[in-house]
Amino acid sequence: MNENISRLMDGELDDAELQSVLSGLKQPAGVATWACYHAIGEALRQQVHFGAYALGVAPRLAERLAAEPTVLAPRRVALERTATWAWAAAATIAAAGIVGWTALSLVDDTPAAMAKAGEAGTLRAAQVRPAPSVPSDYLVAHQEYSPATALQVVGPYLRAAAVQVGDARP
Amino acid sequence: MGDREVDQQLVVRAQQGDKRAFELLVTKYQRKLGRLLSRLVRDPAEVEDVTQEAFIKAYRALPSFRGDSAFYTWLYRIAINTAKNYLVAMGRRAPTSTGFDHEDAESFEEAEQLRDAATPEGELLGKQIAATVNRAMDQLPEDLRTAITLREIEGLSYEEIATVMNCPIGTVRSRIFRAREAIAAELRPLLGTDENRRW
Numbered sequence: 001m002n003e004n005i006s007r008l009m010d011g012e013l014d015d016a017e018l019q020s021v022l023s024g025l026k027q028p029a030g031v032a033t034w035a036c037y038h039a040i041g042e043a044l045r046q047q048v049h050f051g052a053y054a055l056g057v058a059p060r061l062a063e064r065l066a067a068e069p070t071v072l073a074p075r076r077v078a079l080e081r082t083a084t085w086a087w088a089a090a091a092t093i094a095a096a097g098i099v100g101w102t103a104l105s106l107v108d109d110t111p112a113a114m115a116k117a118g119e120a121g122t123l124r125a126a127q128v129r130p131a132p133s134v135p136s137d138y139l140v141a142h143q144e145y146s147p148a149t150a151l152q153v154v155g156p157y158l159r160a161a162a163v164q165v166g167d168a169r170p
Numbered sequence: 171m172g173d174r175e176v177d178q179q180l181v182v183r184a185q186q187g188d189k190r191a192f193e194l195l196v197t198k199y200q201r202k203l204g205r206l207l208s209r210l211v212r213d214p215a216e217v218e219d220v221t222q223e224a225f226i227k228a229y230r231a232l233p234s235f236r237g238d239s240a241f242y243t244w245l246y247r248i249a250i251n252t253a254k255n256y257l258v259a260m261g262r263r264a265p266t267s268t269g270f271d272h273e274d275a276e277s278f279e280e281a282e283q284l285r286d287a288a289t290p291e292g293e294l295l296g297k298q299i300a301a302t303v304n305r306a307m308d309q310l311p312e313d314l315r316t317a318i319t320l321r322e323i324e325g326l327s328y329e330e331i332a333t334v335m336n337c338p339i340g341t342v343r344s345r346i347f348r349a350r351e352a353i354a355a356e357l358r359p360l361l362g363t364d365e366n367r368r369w
Contacts, residue, residue: 006347010321011172012328018179026190035197036354036361042201043303044322057196061222065189065196065229073185073233 002033009037177241185232192232196225199242203249210253214292220256224249295360302360306353314352317345 004021007013013021024030057065177198183191204221211217228248235244307315313335320326320334331342 002351003343003347006350007343008176010328010346011176012343013176022179022183022191025194031190031194031197032358033354034194036357037350038198039299039361040303040350040353040357041322043300044307044318046300057193058200058218058222061196061200061225062193064222064226065193068189068226068229070187070189071185071192071229071232072187 001030005030005033006037009034009041174240178237181232181235181237181241184229185235192229195241199245200225202242203245206246207249207253210250211256216256220253221249223256224252227252298360299357302356303353306356310349310352314345314349317342318349318353321346 001021001024004013004017005025008018008021025034177195180191180195184195200221203224204217207217207220207224211220224245228245231248235241307318310318316335317331320331321328326334328339328342328346331346332339335342
């Protein structure tokens with residue numbers, strides 16, 4: 001046990017060993033060894049403190065700590081990292097699912113639907129076709145108002161003009 | 171796993187309700203923190219009070235510790251603020267600067283400047299600890315003394331020590347442990363830290 005405490009102090013334990021050593025450090029003997037080894041290190045580094053209190057947890061502090069409500073904090077760092085990643089992935093999958101489902105639900109490729117679509121196209125063409133009673137010169141005169149032309153908006157303001165270009169060159 | 175990771179593991183356990191894990195952090199850092207606070211609060215009894223108050227505040231604030239900085243750096247900030255508040259409450263002017271930044275806090279070793287903050291008993295104990303450790307070091311075999319020196323004073327990892335001493339890592343681990351045990355055997359009677367007793 002003491003050898004593992006020594007390795008723990010030096011940061012040379014792996015995670016699997018760490019759990020058992022930390023459990024062992026709950027025993028008074030383990031705590032005493034932990035404190036003694038740290039005191040040795042401080043003495044070797046000439047960091048001995050000439051304070052009034054002992055090397056262990058000072059009795060008064062130990063009493064105050066014992067009186068404190070036990071801290072129970074969630075594993076915030078690990079949870080937040082996992083949650084961020086998980087929420088991002090879930091949002092991506094949900095978005096892709098909604099778009100895909102919407103697109104598929106709009107496509108109706110049954111034979112009946114195809115027939116309806118063909119019929120609707122024929123009807124629309126018939127509605128757009130001009131009535132035979134309308135004279136062609138009327139259509140030509142009002143062509144600028146036709147939605148078929150891209151110049152519909154500015155059409156009424158367009159005027160044909162002819163300009164004679166003289167010998168402007170030197 | 172480095173020193174910071176060891177502290178983080180202890181913090182995580184303390185955050186899950188293990189008070190003993192926090193006590194291990196107290197045991198590890200209370201003297202270091204006391205040295206630092208001695209620069210702000212000169213009276214030894216007051217240093218002890220402020221140190222204890224800082225640890226209590228740190229314990230209460232544990233749920234907010236996210237591990238973005240090293241535990242000691244976080245503790246250091248709490249301790250400095252505690253000391254400043256204490257001085258203000260006592261009607262004394264808190265220094266605008268502690269004279270050293272967080273990085274310095276990690277390696278602050280000006281023990282000579284702190285002697286005036288010691289009680290006679292504390293100073294005597296400190297001298298006895300230093301003398302005992304030095305005497306025990308002198309009695310160690312050369313390979314054990316070299317290994318513990320490279321680790322504790324030079325701060326080398328086991329792998330680096332193995333390279334320097336031209337031996338397997340397992341041998342380094344064993345030498346450092348045996349050195350610590352040999353010194354601890356001399357030190358325990360002085361500290362009253364019998365392995366079977368909690369103090």
